[in-house]
Amino acid sequence: MKNIYPFQPKVSYAQRKQQMxxxxxxxxxxxxxxxxxxxxxxxxxxxxxxxxYKVYLLDGDNMRSGLNSDLSFTDTDRKENIRRVGEVAKLMLDAGLVVICAFISPFEEKRTLVKSMVGKDRFTEVFVNCSLHVCEARDTKGLYLKARAGLQPNFEVKTDQESIDESVHKLINYIEPLLQAKPQTTVAV
Structure with missing residues (x-):
């Protein structure tokens, strides 16, 4: 693109990791x-x-009420929603943060795009497997009722066996070791 010249920061990624x-x-x-x-x-x-840990959560509803408020729920806009979230997450990772994203994100190609944007070694996907029956029973936003009534276009219908605490414990045991700072030799300043 014309007239776009990304700058090279004076603070390196390694320096940010070391400080964090x-x-x-x-x-x-x-x-x-x-x-x-x-x-x-x-x-x-x-x-x-x-x-x-220096951590930040990006959630679907929060992103759609701000940065992505101009997007609808068509397939094209759903994909753009995830692409934008991936770009934000990448910036936050480059700043040295741990980023947690919670998105329906039904398109594998877009989750794969995010993984390639941030690097597969910095990406962990957690599929929250819950039956449609249980999700419909919870229906905290009324989305399933709207979808069945034809009032929610482009709704994708594609944890119910353990407690939240059990699920969180599993996540912690898997995720926390990934966040431990690896020993640094020297970092050039």
Whole structure:
């Protein structure tokens, strides 16, 4: 593109990691509406924050009420929603943060795009597997009722066996070791 000249920062990625004392990582929760993505993501964020990690949660509803408020729920706009979230997450990772994302994100190609944007070694996908029956019973936003009534166009219908605490415990045991700062030799300033 013309007239776009990305600058090279004076602070390196290695320097940011060293200062943060953690491995920047993206934990991407995907699953049906009502599956428990946001609940688990909130709990994980709180746990990691209390443990001293520099962490931030990006949630679908929050992103759609701000940065992505101009997008609808067509397939094209859903894909653009995830692409934008991936770009934001990449910037946050480059700043040295641990980023947690909770998005329905039904398109594997877009989750794969995000993984390639941030680097597969910094990306962990968590599929929150919950039956459609349980998600419909929860239906906290009324989306399934709207979809069945034909009032929610482009709704994708594609945790119900363990407690939230059990799910969070599994996540912590898997995610926390990935965030431990790896020993640094020297970092050039």
């Amino acid at each position: 004392q953690q491995e920047p990582s993206l934990v991407w929760f995907t699953g049906l509406s009502g599956s428990g993505k946001s609940t688990l993501a909130l709990r994980l964020e709180h746990y990691l924050f209390i443990r001293g």
